[in-house]
Amino acid sequence: TSVAQALGAQVIDYSTWYDCCGFGFRHIISEREFTRSFSMNRKIKVAREEAKADVMIGIDTGCITTLDKNQWIGKAHDMNYSMPIIADVQLAALACGADPFKIVQLQWHASPCEDLVEKMGISWDKAKADFQEYLKQVEQGNVEYLYNPELATNQNINMKASA
Secondary structure (H helix, E strand, C coil), X not given: CHHHHHCCCCCCCCCCCCCCCCCCCCHHHHCHHHHHHHHHHHHHHHHHHHHCXXXXXXXXXXXXXXXXXXHHHHHHCCCCXXXXXXXXXXXXXXXXXXXXXCCCCHHHCCCCCHHHHHHCCCCHHHHHHHXXXXXXHHHCCCCCCCCCHXXXXXXXXXXXCCC
């Protein structure tokens, strides 16, 4: 929450803030319909109706995936509460000017991110056109490395860790 606030987001509470996303434990595997309805009815719908949220930010990949990928079930039942669901690191990267596709990889999300990106002052259409041009270059074998692999090391780090 403090990271989102530090980046300029207005964090708005809603009544089911502390509820599980629906993924929890074995639900996603054995009770998929429970997960889908829970994520729509207890999280996304409530966040949209009560908080009027532009985005839901998470830190847990299970929650992000569950809330992002199950929004189609709401549409199938005439409950279109679509909302972008992104990770805190994705929000931070966007706020720092990272490319929405090459770095942030919003193209992998099922929830719509276009309005969010535009609201943050980034042209979705330009970013998408640039990414499509980048993909053409990659297809031709012109790979742009997004990091310098020569900086990778094989050093052993002496530390103590606990789990």
